Amino acid sequence: MDWDKLRIFHAVADAGSLTHAGDVLHLSQSAVSRQIRALEESLGVTLFHRHARGLILTEQGELLFEATSSMGRKLDAAAARIRDSEEDVFGELKVTTPVGFGTLWLVPRLPKLYEKYPDLKIELLLEERVLDLPMREADVAIRMKEPSQSDLIRRRLLNIRMRLYASEQYLAENGTPPSIEELGNHRLICQSPSTPQVSSGAVLTQMLLAQSLGSTLMVNNYFGVLQGVLANLGIGVLPDYLVADFEGLVRVMPEIESGDVPVFLAFPEELRQSRRVMAFRDFVLEEIQSYRKWQSESGGD
Incomplete structure (x- = not known):
């Protein structure tokens, strides 16, 4: 099978257009079209459905595209090894x-x-x-x-581990809760248990949300939780590695934490x-x- 024709086929399948593939390959649309027709003739199958909106792979075309994609990854890996030598x-x-x-x-x-x-x-x-x-x-x-x-x-x-943290300013203004029963007097900042995250973090958050809380702030990632804590909005559930880079974080209720x-x-x-x-x-x-x-x-x- 002609490697050059396969390269052109892959570019067309990836772009979904003869024109766009030609731009990538620096070939005219007619040259790309000729190569695709020649490949289809040599295989005896139709590789693309032609539509006004562009080209769509046939079942046979999808099989060939999967093969050329695999070849491309292997070639990239080989090139990486050569360069890394x-x-x-x-x-x-x-x-x-x-x-x-x-x-x-x-x-x-x-x-x-x-x-x-x-x-x-x-x-x-x-x-x-x-x-x-x-x-x-x-x-x-x-x-x-x-x-x-x-x-x-x-x-x-x-x-x-996921633990509870607050800023020094927040605790100075609002006090430090001595126990989980007192958490209801503070705003909890956390991810929703339904947000994609490590299971132990979700379990800890679920347990905290089960308390009688007056106010919460939920963010869909820990960066947002951290910003809320640094903005003195409340007590946040955060990974423990952050204390190495953010000295203003104070751990609250050390007995409460997630599993490893x-x-x-x-x-x-x-x-x-x-x-x-x-x-x-x-x-x-x-x-x-x-x-x-x-x-x-x-x-x-």
Whole structure:
């Protein structure tokens, strides 16, 4: 099968238009059309339904597009290995993390990584959805649970817990509740239990919301919860790692906390030798080690 025709087919299927594919490939529409017709003739099938709004893959076309997509991922991985055989760390790296951890912990630390590897191009995917690493939706993942796929290299980074925090100013103005029974005199800031999040965090939030509360503020991620706490709006449910970067946070009712939430770093087996992946892994491990050192010296648990 002609590789060039497959490349053109993939571009057309991806763009859904001969014209747009031609723009990407720097070919005329007629040249792209000829190549698609030739490929269809060689296979003896119709690959696209032609409509006024564009092109839609037939069943046979979808099968071929799945194959060309797989080929593309393998070629990208091979190219990454070839580039990574050089001394320098450079090129693109897709990293996925939950919104809270990525926004509040990872991003503020990235200047150190870029300072060491200025030619690195990171695409940070912040979402709660678990992306498929073997299918190369991302190169590296930081997840709040152990990955279930067997073909991944994984490393447990640390355990975190969700706890109650407030600002010094809020507590000075409103007092510190001595027990959970007194929480009703304060505004609780948290995620809704139905919001995608670690199960132990949802369980803790559900328990707190079951109290007789006069006022609440619900936000769909921990960044929003943190901003509410820093704005002196009330007492928030937040991950414990934040106290290392936000000294103004004061823990409230230390007896109330979630269970352990394991944090894992994972990447596909095929990227074991990737210099970019190894550089990112080492950077994260160094930062985790620094956090643990701070935790030990500050007396945090």
